[in-house]
Amino acid sequence: xxxxxxxSFRYTSSAQTDLRKTFARIRRERREQELGxxxxxxEARIKISPIRxxxxxxxx
Numbered sequence: 001x002x003x004x005x006x007x008s009f010r011y012t013s014s015a016q017t018d019l020r021k022t023f024a025r026i027r028r029e030r031r032e033q034e035l036g037x038x039x040x041x042x043e044a045r046i047k048i049s050p051i052r053x054x055x056x057x058x059x060x
Contacts, residue, residue, distance in 0.1 A: 002009045
């Protein structure tokens with residue numbers, strides 16, 4: 001969130017804001033972020049395999 005002291009901050013009056021569009025944008029951004037996280041986790045599972053002792057070594 002931008003601070004009011006930040007030079008790039010621009011005030012928008014409440015009459016010029018559409019809350020429905022704002023919340024839709026936020027939901028879309030969160031959904032995209034979650035999808036990216038799910039894809040990253042799936043890639044990590046493919047790339048990383050757990051270290052397990054071989055079956056014949058475990059019998060010894």
